[in-house]
Amino acid sequence: xxxxxxxxxxxxxxxxxxxxxxxxxxxxxxxxxxxxxxxxxxxxxxxxxxxxxxxxxxxxxxxxxxxxxxxxxxxxxxxxxxxxxxxxxxxxxxxxxxxxxxxxxxxxxxxxxxxxxxxxxxxxxxxxxxxxxxxxxxxxxxxxxxxxxxxxxxxxxxxxxxxxxxxxxxxxxxxxxxxxxxxxxxxxxxxxxxxxxxxxxxxxxxxxxxxxxxxxxxxxxxxxxxxxxxxxxxxxxxxxxxxxxxxxxxxxxxxxxxxxxxx
Amino acid sequence: xxxxxxxxxxxxxxxxxxxxxxxxxxxxxxxxxxxxxxxxxxxxxxxxxxxxxxxxxxxxxxxxxxxxxxxxxxxxxxxxxxxxxxxxxxxxxxxxxxxxxxxxxxxxxxxxxxxxxxxxxxxxxxxxxxxxxxxxxxxxxxxxxxxxxxxxxxxxxxxxxxxxxxxxxxxxxxxxxxxxxxxxxxxxxxxxxxxxxxxxxxxxxxxxxxxxxxxxxxxxxxxxxxxxxxxxxxxxxxxxxxxxxxxxxxxxxxxxxxxxxxxxxxxxxxxxxxxxxxxxxxxxxxxxxxxxxxxxxxxxxxxxxxxxxxxxxxxxxxxxxxxxxx
Ligand SMILES: Cc1cc2nc3c(=O)[nH]c(=O)nc-3n(C[C@H](O)[C@H](O)[C@H](O)COP(=O)(O)OP(=O)(O)OC[C@H]3O[C@@H](n4cnc5c(N)ncnc54)[C@H](O)[C@@H]3O)c2cc1C
Ligand SMILES: Nc1ncnc2c1ncn2[C@@H]1O[C@H](COP(=O)(O)O)[C@@H](O)[C@H]1O
Numbered sequence: 219x220x221x222x223x224x225x226x227x228x229x230x231x232x233x234x235x236x237x238x239x240x241x242x243x244x245x246x247x248x249x250x251x252x253x254x255x256x257x258x259x260x261x262x263x264x265x266x267x268x269x270x271x272x273x274x275x276x277x278x279x280x281x282x283x284x285x286x287x288x289x290x291x292x293x294x295x296x297x298x299x300x301x302x303x304x305x306x307x308x309x310x311x312x313x314x315x316x317x318x319x320x321x322x323x324x325x326x327x328x329x330x331x332x333x334x335x336x337x338x339x340x341x342x343x344x345x346x347x348x349x350x351x352x353x354x355x356x357x358x359x360x361x362x363x364x365x366x367x368x369x370x371x372x373x374x375x376x377x378x379x380x381x382x383x384x385x386x387x388x389x390x391x392x393x394x395x396x397x398x399x400x401x402x403x404x405x406x407x408x409x410x411x412x413x414x415x416x417x418x419x420x421x422x423x424x425x426x427x428x429x430x431x432x433x434x435x436x437x438x439x440x441x442x443x444x445x446x447x448x449x450x451x452x453x454x455x456x457x458x459x460x461x462x463x464x465x466x467x468x469x470x471x472x473x474x475x476x477x478x479x480x481x
Numbered sequence: 482x483x484x485x486x487x488x489x490x491x492x493x494x495x496x497x498x499x500x501x502x503x504x505x506x507x508x509x510x511x512x513x514x515x516x517x518x519x520x521x522x523x524x525x526x527x528x529x530x531x532x533x534x535x536x537x538x539x540x541x542x543x544x545x546x547x548x549x550x551x552x553x554x555x556x557x558x559x560x561x562x563x564x565x566x567x568x569x570x571x572x573x574x575x576x577x578x579x580x581x582x583x584x585x586x587x588x589x590x591x592x593x594x595x596x597x598x599x600x601x602x603x604x605x606x607x608x609x610x611x612x613x614x615x616x617x618x619x620x621x622x623x624x625x626x627x628x629x630x631x632x633x634x635x636x637x638x639x640x641x642x643x644x645x646x647x648x649x650x651x652x653x654x655x656x657x658x659x660x661x662x663x664x665x666x667x668x669x670x671x672x673x674x675x676x677x678x679x680x681x682x683x684x685x686x687x688x689x690x691x692x693x694x695x696x697x698x699x700x701x702x703x704x705x706x707x708x709x710x711x712x713x714x715x716x717x718x719x720x721x722x723x724x725x726x727x728x729x730x731x732x733x734x735x736x737x738x739x740x741x742x743x744x745x746x747x748x749x750x751x752x753x754x755x756x757x758x759x760x761x762x763x764x765x766x767x768x769x770x771x772x773x774x775x776x777x778x779x780x781x782x783x784x785x786x787x788x789x790x791x792x793x794x795x796x797x798x799x800x801x802x803x804x805x806x807x
Contacts (some may be wrong), residue, residue, distance in 0.1 A: 314594065314595075315585065315588070315595055315597075316585075316588045316589060316592070316593065316594060316595055319585070319589060320589065342616070344598070344615070344755070345585075345597055346581055346597070347581050347582070347584070347585035347595070347597060348585075349585075350553065350581070350582045350583075350585035350586045350589070351585050351586070351588060351589040352589075353554075353586065353662070354554075354557065354585075354586045354589035354590055355589055357660070357661065357662045358662050358665075359554065359662045359663070359665040359666040360553075360554070360582075360586075360666075361582075361666065362578070362581070362582055363578065363737075365724050375669070379720065379723070379724065379730070379737050380551070380578045380579065380671075380672075380737060381490070381492075381497065381577045381578055381579065381736075381737050382492050382493075382671065382672035383671075383672040383673050383674050383675070383730055384670075384672075384673040384674075384675055384730070385551060385668060385670065385671045385672065385673070386668075386669040386670045386673070387552070387666055387667065387668055387669060388666070388667045388669050389665065389666045389667075390665035390666075393665070393666075398724065399721070400720075400721065400724030400725060434592070440594065440627075441588075441592065441593055441594030441595075441626060441627050441628035441631075442594030442595055442596055442624050442625075442626060442627075442631075443594070443624065443625045443626065443627050444622055444623070444624055445610070445623045445624065445625050446622070446623040447615075447620050447621065447622045447623070448620070448621050448623070449620060449621070450614060450618060450619070450620065450621050453781070456767070456779065456781075456782045456783045456784055456785050457783070457784050457785070458774075458779065458784075458785045458786075458787065459784070459785070459786045459787070459788075460774075460787045460788070461786055461787060461788025461789070461792070461793060464788070464792050464793055464796050465796065467786060467788065467793060468793065468796045468797050468799075468800045469800065471768070471784070471786065471797060471800075472797075472800045472801065472804055474768075474784050475745070475768075475801075476804065478745075478766055480686070480744060480745045480766060481710070481801060481804050481805065
């Protein structure tokens with residue numbers, strides 16, 4: 219079995235995210251990191267590989283992003299991926315969700331994976347939907363927010379929470395699955411794995427290499443057009459108490475509640 | 482014609498509230514565009530009356546498709562078939578999980594633009610513009626569509642339900658073909674309720690606990706505080722702790738849980754993720770205890786306490802008890 223894991227480079231959680239008003243796009247400067255949700259997808263791939271229920275030949279990390287995104291791939295490799303593929307091309311810059319999913323699907327097609335894994339959401343994009351787009355282009359069944367996954371007899375048994383409770387779904391391979399963060403506890407990379415990550419094979423490709431129709435990608439060709447960004451309606455800031463002396467803190471909370479007749 | 486096709490999720494003989502909101506919103510927008518809103522349901526033997534009842538929320542016609550329930554891809558096939566018949570300019574979804582998957586799959590199938598987490602839509606010059614909060618709700622982006630069909634996926638509770646009382650709508654059977662990949666997923670069990678059946682929707686005070694409680698036993702701190710408040714107080718939870726098996730699913734607030742609006746919502750060890758916020762932001766008074774001063778929950782709390790819940794909750798429980806006794 220061949221598993222591809224989609225990973226993304228996102229601004230570090232500590233970096234304040236903002237809009238560049240001159241372009242209407244996200245300001246992607248500042249410290250970046252591997253999307254934390256994607257570490258759960260890599261871990262899920264590793265657990266299938268190490269679990270032994272099915273032989274896994276390869277785990278491949280795949281990303282679409284600027285040159286710097288190669289660091290997300292190194293991180294993915296340090297967590298266990300055998301090699302990685304980096305789609306980077308000025309033509310895909312500014313792609314919307316649908317175009318990004320299309321470009322990733324084309325990149326994946328070349329690998330003919332049996333299983334494509336994704337994270338539940340990207341820290342900066344927060345779309346939860348790239349998996350569904352990729353699956354449609356690949357003509358594969360898919361499910362998002364999966365928190366338990368067992369492989370047997372060419373199929374997956376997946377559990378996830380949907381709007382009426384927990385669902386259990388049987389899915390034939392090949393398939394596209396986005397995993398929820400409750401599926402596992404990702405491992406930390408060893409120092410040796412971090413040092414060795416840059417030596418693992420990395421395939422850098424452009425739109426022409428993977429058969430992407432350039433007229434379907436990039437900000438100019440994306441069907442969802444970002445026309446403006448504005449500030450949300452102002453909301454009165456709440457009161458904040460820094461807990462130093464807990465007895466005092468608790469007194470303040472009780473007084474606050476009492477004032478509002480909540481006790 | 483500028484018609485709008487609205488997805489209606491149904492389960493156990495009832496239409497999902499977010500879908501009722503989406504149908505209402507679709508009817509309002511279609512009227513502004515000079516078109517009609519039609520609803521679509523998919524399932525095994527969908528009751529005619531259930532489908533027809535969407536007329537009361539403004540649907541001028543309801544399409545019913547026969548297929549496996551609870552999965553996204555059959556609906557992508559059905560909605561694509563309906564849209565290929567012509568006349569639809571937008572597809573609209575209420576908040577939820579399935580709607581996200583169907584809308585995204587449909588965007589891929591049709592080469593259509595999609596916006597998700599949409600909190601508002603307006604008609605302008607014969608087109609719809611979707612408003613989508615981004616970056617942890619610190620900004621709102623406005624999105625237009627270049628494609629023939631635009632796909633709009635609402636945020637949970639974004640669209641108001643409006644029962645216009647227009648009466649039942651005509652129901653049409655939609656025939657469509659299930660694509661091969663849609664046939665490769667099969668629902669084994671749906672809607673399993675994990676944990677006890679507790680009621681959080683009727684409570685006037687909710688003590689909500691999250692991953693910051695550290696372990697399942699951490700919920701005892703919330704339960705003790707709830708007891709101290711007494712009366713109509715219940716304990717609620719986030720998806721993170723429900724998925725971990727620390728607390729029952731019935732107590733979960735948020736996108737795939739309950740929507741609540743108690744007099745007092747007090748959070749302990751909850752970060753305030755958007756999917757949680759959408760289920761509780763209408764609470765009258767929001768109090769949050771979190772040790773991280775940058776936690777998003779402080780952006781929408783009326784009273785925020787930056788500190789360790791393990792230190793604060795026990796003392797707060799005692800203080801509430803004392804106040805009640807005195
Ligand atoms: C499609 C989808 C649907 C979802 N549906 C839901 C839903 O219905 N409901 C829901 O809740 N979530 C939902 N989520 C998940 C949501 O995105 C968050 O992951 C989840 O709400 C986080 O739960 P949490 O706040 O308990 O955990 P975390 O985000 O891990 O936050 C824990 C918090 O506890 C604080 N903390 C830790 N220790 C202490 C201490 N000792 N004292 C004080 N504070 C402490 C930390 O600072 C942190 O802020 C959904 C996600 C997706 C993608
Ligand atoms: N540019 C990208 N390259 C590779 N994978 C991506 C990219 N964007 C999103 N993903 C994957 O899609 C998942 C969901 O992201 P999103 O739909 O943006 O919330 C992420 O966790 C990644 O696994």
